[in-house]
Amino acid sequence: MNWVWQNQGTIFNEDKTTCTLDQPAAVEAFQFLQDLVIKHKVAASASDLADQEESDMFLGGRMAMFFAVRGNLGATCKAKFRFDAAVSPMGKVHMTTTAVGPSVLWNGSKNKDAAFKLMNFISSPDGERLKIKDTGFAFPSIKSLTEEPWFKSFQCGKATGTGINPAFSTEIANDWVRTFPLHPKWPEIDQEITKQIDSLFLGEKPAPQIAKEITAAVNGIIAKQ
Amino acid sequence: MAVPAIEPAQREHWRARRWTLRENTAGWLFALPWIIGFVCFTAGPVIAALLISFTQWDVVNNPVWIGLDNYRQLLKDPSAHQALKVTTLYTVVSVPLHTALAFIIAIMLNNKLRGVGLYRTIFYLPSILPIAAIAVVWRWVLSPQYGIFNYLLSLGGIDGPQWLASPTWALPALILMSLFNIGGAMVIFLAGLQGVPRDLQEAAMVDGANWWHRQWNVTIPMMTPYILFEVVMGFIGTMQVFVQPYLMTDGGPKDATLFFLLYVYRNAFQFFSMGYASALSWVLFLYVVVLTVGIMRSARFWVYYEGQKG
Structure with missing residues (x-):
């Protein structure tokens, strides 16, 4: 969805009652992605992706760039070559996908106080430092941590210089990231989009048709009781 | 007193x-x-x-009784139909091929060859490997660009298919993969072959039957109970295939490998439609029962039990 968002497209309308992936901005983004794969052959094809994940292709020297969140650094730091991270390329606007891993406390828990205490620690500056400082996993949820020296000088394997963490904090600080929308049927919708995107990567149908089919299928899921 | x-x-x-x-x-x-x-x-x-299966239940909230709604939804759910089609197709093609191949290998390994124990071990080995490990290896074997299959095909000047990346070839690729796991069936056939009376073979030989006639008229009829067992077990097993598509294709591309159990799993643990997933499970259960009974009923026409009259 990076491409759609960078092109100022959206997945849903404001109140998430209708899919908007058939709108011109999204269709244009789908076309751009399809062209990267089929016409220009510079992005991973369906057969490439059947072999390996993008991050594995990068580590194996088969892919030059891939979209990543800081959580990917854990594996990427093991790269046997020099590499770096940068802010995602810009379309009409800067926008890239991120993911949030919330901690949830169940209201039926027998040990609410202890659970709350643990959650409190995990999300405290000390807890986040402990979790993130020496690893390539997760991104601080506390903004001030991104200004601390340990974060700014994080050395990730053979990464060139120490600018790797700031690439991610720049995107977040500038609000250039977006998570997938919160929708009660998102898992089902996501599955449907993934299925239809296969046609895009295979070049079986033109992008506008795929966009139309995705939209119809997603609207069908939304309409379902 | x-x-x-x-x-x-x-x-x-x-x-x-x-x-x-x-x-x-x-x-x-x-x-x-x-x-x-x-x-x-x-x-x-x-x-x-x-x-x-008669409720709408998202696991977190209390289930709500909705009667037969899940079953009605199933009737018009194209993904469920696709899942049933894929699973049935896989079963119908893979079980006979799997059984036939295991049987042929068992006949070959029933001879007193030099190093036969080693060959038996080699053929049995894939059966004891974890299916997850096999799936990972096969992803590489079937790699369109770097896989050994396409390399071998290229030696013959053939441009190999995209295998798991192709909606046309993904299911045949999984069927092909299933054929390399014949060890269990082979062992059962080998055990059965020990029980085929030698005097019947010798009598047929005296009557002038060649190797093929002896297999067709003596060995195969005597082995039909074992073949029935393998067909039934293979049928039940393949209707429940999950790990291979889950790890290798995630049901894609374009639902070409959307197996029924994978669809049940998605509904239960990704979409949290536990009621619908239960309805799907029950439909699969009944489908397997009906077809298994059908296979068992057909046995009277082609299975020979030595102890039976006539």
Whole structure:
């Protein structure tokens, strides 16, 4: 969805009652992605992706760039070559996908106080430092941590210089990231989009048709009781 | 007052009853762990799934009774139809091929060849490997660009297919993969072949039957109970295939490998539609039961039991 968002497209309308992936901005983004794969052959094809994940292709020297969140650094730091991270390329606007891993406390828990205490620690500056400082996993949820020296000088394997963490904090600080929308049927919708995107990567149908089919299928899921 | 003497026959009767009771009790006690396990972990969940299938339940909130709505939804759900089609197609092609290949290999390995033990081990080996490991290896074997299959095809000047990346070839690729796991069936056929009477083979030989005639008219008829067993077990097993598509294709591309169980899993643990997933499970269960009964009924036309009359 990076491409759609960078092109100022959206997945849903404001109140998430209708899919908007058939709108011109999204269709244009789908076309751009399809062209990267089929016409220009510079992005991973369906057969490439059947072999390996993008991050594995990068580590194996088969892919030059891939979209990543800081959580990917854990594996990427093991790269046997020099590499770096940068802010995602810009379309009409800067926008890239991120993911949030919330901690949830169940209201039926027998040990609410202890659970709350643990959650409190995990999300405290000390807890986040402990979790993130020496690893390539997760991104601080506390903004001030991104200004601390340990974060700014994080050395990730053979990464060139120490600018790797700031690439991610720049995107977040500038609000250039977006998570997938919160929708009660998102898992089902996501599955449907993934299925239809296969046609895009295979070049079986033109992008506008795929966009139309995705939209119809997603609207069908939304309409379902 | 004198106590009437117990007749020896009556005493014997009571002794026999006590012995039977003791035997029965011991039998039930031995079976008890299995019975408890079956009731708690198989029958219980199966009945619970039936009840859940009449509800709308997202696991977190209380289930809401919706009667047959899940079953009605299933009738018009294209993904469920696709899943049933894929699973059935996989079963119909893979089970006969799998059984035939295992049978042929078993016949070959039933000869007194030099190093036959080694060959048997080699053919059996894939059966004891974890399916997850096999799936990972096969992803590489079937790699369109770097896989050994396409490399071998390229030696013959053939441009290999995209295998798992192709909606046309993904299912045949999984069928092909299933054929390399014939060890279990092969061992059963090997055991069965030991029981084919040599005198029948020799009699046929005396009558002038060649190798092929002996297999067709003696070995295969004598082996039909084993073939039936393998077909039924293979059928039930393949209707429940999950790990391979889950790890190798995630049902794609374009639902070409959307197996029924994978769709059940998605509904239960990704979409949190536990009621609908239970309805799907029950439909699969009934589908398997009906077709299994069909196979068993067909047995009277092609399975030969030595002990049977006629």
